[in-house]
Amino acid sequence: MTRKVKVGIIGCGGIANGKHLPSLSRLEQVELVAFCDIEVEKALKASEKYGTSDAAVYKDYGELLKDSSIEVVHVCTPNASHAEITVAALEAGKHVMCEKPMAINSEEAKLMVEAAKRTGKKLTIGYQNRFRQDSQYLKKVCEQGDLGEVYYAKAHAIRRRAVPTWGVFLDEEQQGGGPLIDIGTHALDLTLWMMNNYKPKAVMGSTFHKLSQNKEAANAWGPWDPEKFTVEDSAFGFVTMENGATIVLESSWALNTLDEGEAKCSLSGTKAGADMRDGLRINGEAFGKLYTKQIALGAGGVAFYDGNVESDADMEARLWIEAVVNDTEPLVKPEQALVVTQILEAIYESSKTGKAVYF
CATH class of the missing domain: 3.30.360.10 (Dihydrodipicolinate Reductase; domain 2)
Structure with missing residues (x-):
């Protein structure tokens, strides 16, 4: 993989800092260019630690999704907002890694699967185990x-x-x-x-x-x-x-x-x-x-x-980015997470x- 993949993070709390950001930051082909959290201080702190020198910080995820240079979005927010943000990101032309559980109910999970099919964008769920x-x-x-x-x-x-x-x-x-x-x-x-x-x-x-x-x-x-x-x-x-x-x-x-x-x-x-x-x-x-x-x-x-054993979180991030770059199916398929x-x-x-x- 030679080209750089620009990634935006929505939700800069515990799971983002504990799993997603450390693993993504270890991938040479990833550039963490945007950070969003309703508590802007969290986004700023994450940006300072993991972001590029010109990384953008947002309070409104809708503003982050307007950046056409962002290819991948990781959704690391509370469960109730997973579906809303994921569907919006897919429709904005982004590939999405959404933290588990997929959604708080099957109706919302189905909307996520349908959005991925409709947009042709990749969707995976964070089942790192x-x-x-x-x-x-x-x-x-x-x-x-x-x-x-x-x-x-x-x-x-x-x-x-x-x-x-x-x-x-x-x-x-x-x-x-x-x-x-x-x-x-x-x-x-x-x-x-x-x-x-x-x-x-x-x-x-x-x-x-x-x-x-x-x-x-x-x-x-x-x-x-x-x-x-x-x-x-x-x-x-x-x-x-x-x-x-x-x-x-x-x-x-x-x-x-x-x-x-x-x-x-x-x-x-x-x-x-x-x-x-x-x-x-x-x-x-x-x-x-x-x-x-x-x-x-x-x-x-x-x-x-x-x-030198690769951690589960590092392998998850690497294989996900490889699926985006190589246009292959992610290991965790949204249809499986729906069930x-x-x-x-x-x-x-x-x-x-x-x-x-x-x-």
């Missing part, structure tokens, strides 16, 4: 057919006490939900991708507000304010697919359990199984005996050398009505 070493390895195992037909799976997104207390994470109106839409979305995306199955048939779900009202609670980021905690603290789903395959999805920010694990999946197939619970393990039987293989993912093995959104929405709906949601 697909780019982890264990995920990449397990995907190859699945594609090779080593597991056979995967007919049962678990999507794990369990935190014992790690409620994000900053920003708008606890605001249902801005976020559309709590741990299910925040971290459950990663686990479900991984699971569907491994199974290569995007045809849900029915969903049952439960959401809980059992620990959210605890005052002075133990928490990784300090106690939360119960009055501002308007989203669920845990959520669980039971998904059956058209071909009969079954997925159990578990998610929590606060749950009385020692069985923690985030952005992981377990797969059971007709030939073998796999899980990410303790590193990456493959299990099966051979010659009348059971076996468990632990996959050695480290690149080191030599004293004082751990290997994730539809299932999450169905879990919330089922929890409210007490009934199964059928597709």
